[in-house]
Amino acid sequence: MALRSILAIYSGDAAGSGGLGLAVHMARKYDAFLTGIVWRGPSPLEQRFQRYMSKEIVDMLAARDAEVVSEVRDSFLARIEAENLQDRAKFIEIRDGGEFSMPACVRGYDIAVIGNRAAAVGREHFATRPDVIALRSGRPVVIAPPHLDLANIGTRALVAWDGKRSSARALGDALHILATKEHVTVLSVGTALPAVPGDDVVTLLGRHGISATQVVRPAGSGGIAQTILEACHEVGAGLLIMGAYEHSKFTEDLLGGVTREILDTATIPVLMSH
Structure with a gap:
């Protein structure tokens, strides 16, 4: 788009x-x-x-x-x-x-x-x-984030990918932006890639002319949100793409969750879709 x-x-x-x-x-x-x-x-x-x-x-x-x-x-x-x-x-x-x-x-x-x-x-x-x-x-x-330094946005982005509806929506909404990046890291947090039939997300991005790499990491001691933000820092991503509230908003507001933690702690722009 x-x-x-x-x-x-x-x-x-x-x-x-x-x-x-x-x-x-x-x-x-x-x-x-x-x-x-x-x-x-x-x-x-x-x-x-x-x-x-x-x-x-x-x-x-x-x-x-x-x-x-x-x-x-x-x-x-x-x-x-x-x-x-x-x-x-x-x-x-x-x-x-x-x-x-x-x-x-x-x-x-x-x-x-x-x-x-x-x-x-x-x-x-x-x-x-x-x-x-x-x-x-x-x-x-x-x-x-507050007082954003535009010079830090750079030319790299990270997509937090769990294979669910919200992350797919966010990826689709971000394609035009991702097409302007030199490289995109697709990060899945867990022990293995989500099993799906057909082509994977990296193949999809490649067909749009977007250079991408798939990375899988276990959740660290700080949880999924911290693992995502640490990966953004390590790969030099100036933009994070992710789905919002795969679980209910009420549950995340009450008990905490990835969306809430990312919003509270991210130091780079975050594109969210639901």
Whole structure:
């Protein structure tokens, strides 16, 4: 899938700037249109105390949120102007409880890009969880670590492959990106490759003109997530491709899991699909 339309989910704070920087980089690299978006839900005060608030207080909170949205828009447009992308970028806003949710909005784009920690203290109601977008939108999401150094992305990528539906979806969603890489490592964590009929993933990538190598490793003492991230470092991968939530999100939120651990600890961009 060629990337022609990118959605940058942005809340304007420094921790989310890595996501915006990566989105701008991708818009240039793939000659894509870039849409910036900010989402806002009810503030923590509104959620807890709205029924006790006077109209004046509610209006004051709404005015403050409107100021934040204006700041986010100005920050996004300033970056777009600095990058000379005014002719192929725009900015939009959606609100919680409106006609569209963020996952529904993402479906109108080829891919979404977001910072891993996308809202500062006091702006929590402007935050969008990247794993929820990956789980519910049906589109791939690239999650950037805070303060991403684009120089470290490099020309290598790693695909975490377990042979299941989510990893297959992520691989398919990432083919256009992988085609720009010099080499791709396909990592399976376990004792042997998943047994499947027909051709393997390396053969598939090769038919797309993508140089790839299959690697199988046992899970280390740090678990599957740490094994994947260590392999990324060892092969010099600047991008990780993986499926999101092969097990239920509830189970991973409650007990922990690979998706949650990767999101919490990855220091390189991660493309997730479900």
